[in-house]
Amino acid sequence: MLNASDSNNLIVFNGIGKTYPHEHTSALHDISFSVEKGTLTCFIGPSGSGKSTVLKLIAGLEKPTIGSIQAPPPKNISMVFQSGALFPWLTAVDNVALVLQVRDARLSKTIARKKAQEFLALVRLQEYAEKYPADLSGGQRQRVGIARALAVTPDVLLLDEPFSALDPKTTAELHDDLLRLWKQTGTTILAVSHLIEEAVALASSIILIKEGTIAQRYTLHIPYPRREQETAFIQEVHHIRRDFFA
Amino acid sequence: MPLGVVAIAMVAVKLFAVAVPVSSDTISINTLLAALGFTLMRLGIAYILAVLVSIPLAVLATASPTMEAMFLPMFDIFQSVPILAFFPVIILIFINVKFFTGAAITILFLSMVWNIVFTLIGGINVIPRDIIAAAHLFGLWGWTYFWKVLLPAMVPQLVTGSILAFAQGWNIIIVAEVLHTYIPHGTAAQDLFGIGSILVSASAHGQSTVFLWALCITIVAIALINFFIWQKLLRYAQRFRFE
Structure with missing residues (x-):
């Protein structure tokens, strides 16, 4: 066991x-x-x-x-979803700030937004902080999802x-x-x-x-960094592919 | 809160009680506008009550598959019962407390509430599973989940349901204001002052000018409400839609 x-x-x-x-x-x-x-x-x-x-x-x-x-415990676990699962009525920064405030009720909105900005900067999205998910590309939405997931320091x-x-x-x-x-x-x-x-x-x-x-x-x-054209990479992919389709 | 709204309505009606002008051949534009104001007040109060009741009903009905199986057929039966069938009973109840406006508001409320309930249930059911999972994972439960996720997620359907409900309210307003036809030995003096009762009274007395003016004012009011409220809310609600 x-x-x-x-x-x-x-x-x-x-x-x-x-x-x-x-x-x-x-x-x-x-x-x-x-x-x-x-x-x-x-x-x-x-x-x-x-x-x-x-x-x-x-x-x-x-x-x-x-x-x-x-x-x-669940509070120490965070997740990035396939669809992004961002709340469409909140801006990028507010999506991140919301989970910060939920996890720490003592956090004021101003401080939560400030912290959220820092996490958006981690994923290079600080310029898009005030944009709504509908105004972001698929990649940018996933970056917000990653920032939100990391914001709770899981x-x-x-x-x-x-x-x-x-x-x-x-x-x-x-x-x-x-x-x-x-x-x-x-x-x-x-x-x-x-x-x-x-x-x-x-x-x-x-x-x-x-x-x-x-x-x-x-x-x-x-x-790391691993490149797809490297021999070791190709060999590993082939090895796994054999089992995958076996 | 609904009781508070009814209380405000009672005070407002007592303060601004005006008889329906049935005998004059002409009617001032100010009187028509005042009538429109009273009609809008009744519609507004009934609408607010309908929203306040619809939201918890929709949340309750979608709380679990068991609740849905229990409540949906029940709601379906309630919404199928003709509203006007209730009207004589409702009037009898409100005659006892001498609050005729209450009868009108109740009938308007009943005509509106199911439109909103069913659109909200549809709205809650289309919240993506990932959104619900994300909300719960990040600690949004109970009231926080309701305020931060469920209520915003319902906004598009609330707006759509409200438009349908208000349209239904306009359809019923004539019946709701012309109470005397439902009161045994009733007279026109028991009708409520409003644009609906003026339309009926003008039509009954052959006052075509008054009728046309009242009709025009009603159409303009409906158009203005649509343009300045519903269209703006529809645009605003776009932000709350899931892709």
């Missing part, structure tokens, strides 16, 4: 199963893994394999049907395919931003992706999920 007290583990899944009501098959079954503090782990797998469910379980948005999860940052709807150039920029912020903050990051290349570009560890269970786990030793 895996244990959070072992080494540096921050998240531990022990024999997790998840079945949704009114569904005959289980979304997840017999999932066990651990994630060390400060690592960047990527879950990959085909659509409907249960990757996003794993993130929801970590975030406390879903409860497992069976098994146990050891993770930081122990764990979850990313649910946040780059899947973006063009390759914006995706590459956001990958660089994410890696920079990861190094800067030391936050433990767990991301979901359906792209093997994206996972290899970002992750220190990759977990392949197929049909609701863990099919394989990989630890990557390729130094």
